[in-house]
Amino acid sequence: SHDWDWKAAEASFQRAMDLAAVRGSVLRGAGILALYLGRVEDAVLLNRRAVAEDPLSPGAFSALGNACRYAGLHEEARLAAEKALELAPQRDVTHLILGLAFLEQGRLEEALAEMEREPARIHRVTGLAVVHHAMGRHAESDAELRQLIEEFSEDGAYQIAAAYASRRQP
16 A cells, blocks of 8 residues: 555465465455455455454454445444454554444444544544534534544545545535
8 A cells, every 4th residue: 555556465465375374464464455456355255364364363353344344244344343342442443443334334323432432533533524424413523524634634635535425525
């Protein structure tokens, strides 16, 4: 994700997986790349393997939760994110993933509670902007989006775009 050379990244991950001892971190990285490339089913399968290979990795469970969320596997997403938080309660982005899974199920109060627990400010403000908008609390959502732009315009373009996309505003 630094040089945006997706083909080279994919070749590197494939080479690593072809080696004798596949590690969970390699599988997780390959799964994240598959998700970036829109291959959601592959992402889920790779991240399931990563969890099986490294069952004490909060990163593996968090990545699995995110891939499952994109695949519409909300219960598996919830379970994976909760396991990641059990292993590392203050893990960045995992409360956001869990909150988005709840949001996509229409469980708005639970989504809001997870966003409020997110330790990384950029992800917390993004999540709150998205959930408050979905709840019809537009003034709060607008204020959070303004915060996001004011505080994170240098390195938070993705999060700002995601907040606008959740509103269906280009």
